[in-house]
Amino acid sequence: xxxxxxxxxxxxxxxxxMTGHLALPAETDRRPAVLxxxxxxxxxxxxxxRADALAELGYVALAFxxxxxxxxxxxxxxxxxxxxxxxxxxxxxxxxxxxxxxxxAEPRTDPGRIAAVGYGTGGGIALELGRDGVDLRAIxxxxxxxxxxxxxxARIRCPVWAGVGSExxxxxxxxxxxxxxxxxxxxxxxxxxxxxxxxxxxxHPPVDHTVLPGVGHHPQHAQRAWRDVVDLLAECxxxxxxxxxxxxxx
Numbered sequence: 001x002x003x004x005x006x007x008x009x010x011x012x013x014x015x016x017x018m019t020g021h022l023a024l025p026a027e028t029d030r031r032p033a034v035l036x037x038x039x040x041x042x043x044x045x046x047x048x049x050r051a052d053a054l055a056e057l058g059y060v061a062l063a064f065x066x067x068x069x070x071x072x073x074x075x076x077x078x079x080x081x082x083x084x085x086x087x088x089x090x091x092x093x094x095x096x097x098x099x100x101x102x103x104x105a106e107p108r109t110d111p112g113r114i115a116a117v118g119y120g121t122g123g124g125i126a127l128e129l130g131r132d133g134v135d136l137r138a139i140x141x142x143x144x145x146x147x148x149x150x151x152x153x154a155r156i157r158c159p160v161w162a163g164v165g166s167e168x169x170x171x172x173x174x175x176x177x178x179x180x181x182x183x184x185x186x187x188x189x190x191x192x193x194x195x196x197x198x199x200x201x202x203x204h205p206p207v208d209h210t211v212l213p214g215v216g217h218h219p220q221h222a223q224r225a226w227r228d229v230v231d232l233l234a235e236c237x238x239x240x241x242x243x244x245x246x247x248x249x250x
Contacts, residue, residue: 004055006048009062013098014091016068020099021048023055023062024108032113032137032237033060033103035096035129037122039201040082042067046204047119050226057230059237060109064099066121073209082121089148092128100129113137113237115158117229119203120144123162130156138236140229143200145171145179145192153186160190161232163225165198169214193228195221 005024010017021043025031034054038047043065051061066085072078085091096116104111115138118126123144130139131148133155140161160183164171176192183190195202199216203225206217 004052006052006055009102011098011102013065013095014068016065018065018095018098019043019069020065020102021051021063022060022102022106023048023051024060024106025055025058027058029108030110031058031060031108032115032233033062033106033109033111034233035099035103035114035116035118035126036061036063037096037099037116037118037125038063038066039120039122039204040066040078041073041207042071042078043069044071047122050117054233057233059233060103060106062099062103062106064095064102064122066095073207075210075212079212086121086124086146089128089131092125093132096125096129097132097134100134115139115233115236117233118142118144120201127156127160130158130160133157138232140232142203142225142229143168143171145175147175147178147182150182150185153182153188156183156186156188158189159232159236160188161193161228162191163193163195163203163228165200165202165218165221166194166196167198167214168200168202170200170212193225195225197221 003026009020047063051063054061116126117140123141124146131152198218202218
């Protein structure tokens with residue numbers, strides 16, 4: 001395990017003061033970088049640990065904020081904030097661009113080698129960055145199969161990997177079909193992995209507050225999805241692959 005340096009970064013987005021988590025690998029050279037977007041509840045230690053794990057693999061990683069430093073554990077409050085956001089591509093892009101600017105400004109970041117990995121709402125923001133024509137090397141979205149403006153999807157310039165639970169009522173088969181049809185029609189290099197028996201947010205460890213119906217942790221698929229994301233990054237940011245050791249379990 002390599003030594004990782006972390007720090008809290010504050011920046012402005014969506015009329016709020018956001019609080020992100022930056023993780024830096026031990027090396028001193030410029031490194032490929034990954035933007036990490038959280039579920040609709042907001043940035044938590046789950047995403048911070050993922051950023052740290054990516055830094056151990058040699059990436060500069062920024063886990064970005066959605067709600068101005070708040071974690072919305074009340075489902076009704078979370079939906080009241082996230083549903084308008086998910087229906088407004090401009091707002092999603094603004095949040096994504098603000099975080100991306102922070103990541104690019106880090107001296108250790110190679111600005112030509114950046115990927116975006118997002119979960120739920122964070123995955124929707126990663127996709128909107130792609131639809132906005134941002135130069136990303138890869139986009140991964142876990143249970144965030146958010147469709148957008150079809151005429152803009154062709155602006156995605158990198159592979160898109162998507163993961164979803166087969167029993168996810170928030171991203172049901174009709175939503176999967178709409179997402180993959182949009183990607184296919186736009187000529188995007190896309191992949192979809194359906195994890196059998198998994199619910200929405202299957203990747204997220206259990207929490208001590210009320211969750212929406214259809215949300216639940218699946219330990220085996222959580223680790224499989226993490227490995228799939230790491231494999232995507234190794235493929236699309238290939239100079240890191242030879243430098244990695246065992247992939248940390250989360």
